[in-house]
Amino acid sequence: MLEYVAAMHVLVTGAAGLVGTAVLDLLAARGVPVTALVLEPVATIRADRVVVGDARDAAVVDDALRAATAVIHLAAIPNPNGDPGEVVFGHNTLATFTVLDRAGLAGIERAAIASSYAICGLPFARTPLRMPYLPIDVRLPLQATDPYALSKQVDEATAAMINRRYGMSVVALRLPFIGTADGRLAEASAVFAHEPERGAADVWSYLDARDAAAVLVAALRPATPGCHVVYAAAPETLAPQPTEWLLDKFHPGVPRPSFPGRSVPIDLAPAKQLLGFEAAFPFPVAA
Numbered sequence: 199m200l201e202y203v204a205a206m207h208v209l210v211t212g213a214a215g216l217v218g219t220a221v222l223d224l225l226a227a228r229g230v231p232v233t234a235l236v237l238e239p240v241a242t243i244r245a246d247r248v249v250v251g252d253a254r255d256a257a258v259v260d261d262a263l264r265a266a267t268a269v270i271h272l273a274a275i276p277n278p279n280g281d282p283g284e285v286v287f288g289h290n291t292l293a294t295f296t297v298l299d300r301a302g303l304a305g306i307e308r309a310a311i312a313s314s315y316a317i318c319g320l321p322f323a324r325t326p327l328r329m330p331y332l333p334i335d336v337r338l339p340l341q342a343t344d345p346y347a348l349s350k351q352v353d354e355a356t357a358a359m360i361n362r363r364y365g366m367s368v369v370a371l372r373l374p375f376i377g378t379a380d381g382r383l384a385e386a387s388a389v390f391a392h393e394p395e396r397g398a399a400d401v402w403s404y405l406d407a408r409d410a411a412a413v414l415v416a417a418l419r420p421a422t423p424g425c426h427v428v429y430a431a432a433p434e435t436l437a438p439q440p441t442e443w444l445l446d447k448f449h450p451g452v453p454r455p456s457f458p459g460r461s462v463p464i465d466l467a468p469a470k471q472l473l474g475f476e477a478a479f480p481f482p483v484a485a
Contacts, residue, residue, distance in 0.1 A: 212272030220411035290349035302364030310417035332454035361425035369417035398448035402435035406479035
């Protein structure tokens with residue numbers, strides 16, 4: 199797979215963000231040529247070519263796609279809390295459609311897009327929602343009550359349409375809370391140690407930014423071509439308490455199997471089977 203990826207020229211949208219930067223670092227380390235699409239100029243960025251502009255703009259995207267043979271699409275408003283709902287929904291869905299559609303017209307055959315764990319509806323729900331069952335998997339009924347979760351549902355539907363229309367292989371990765379060991383992950387873990395209820399909607403799941411980059415790159419070469427939706431997360435939670443205790447307390451009565459130790463209650467088998475992915479950077483949660 200590494201040889202195949204090395205032969206690509208990858209367009210990375212949203213390349214100046216936390217995950218985008220990690221993707222650029224990984225591709226640079228593998229010697230993969232990259233075009234970075236960024237919304238605003240940045241002082242330093244690890245890319246062979248930089249295009250400044252909006253991922254919703256077809257002309258900008260066409261320019262960014264020159265020489266590209268694969269796409270990793272990350273450009274999005276990452277939550278519904280800082281902008282009006284119509285802006286969050288409209289920005290995210292149009293950016294995804296424009297990038298994938300223009301890539302399809304350009305003959306690009308492979309893409310990976312960032313969907314979100316938040317698609318399930320729980321993280322940004324105004325009133326608490328109940329999990330239908332655990333572990334979380336792609337069959338879980340979605341309960342969107344916010345524009346961000348809804349935008350991710352549309353993004354995944356767009357990916358399926360693009361696959362049917364152009365034959366492009368597209369993997370939508372439902373990513374959890376992402377951070378670095380010296381930043382957001384440490385902060386969240388410290389909070390969960392004393393206030394575990396604050397991680398309940400996310401089932402205390404997380405992913406190191408380097409692992410997020412690795413699974414996005416792996417998604418450019420799935421074992422089976424087509425359109426796929428896959429959850430990716432670290433195999434253990436970001437909370438120090440046992441998962442069984444957490445679920446009994448904060449998701450009581452939800453049908454589930456047992457989860458030993460601090461096992462994350464998300465089905466990670468498809469990520470391993472389809473993408474060969476297992477998280478390599480676990481956060482050292484203090485007991």
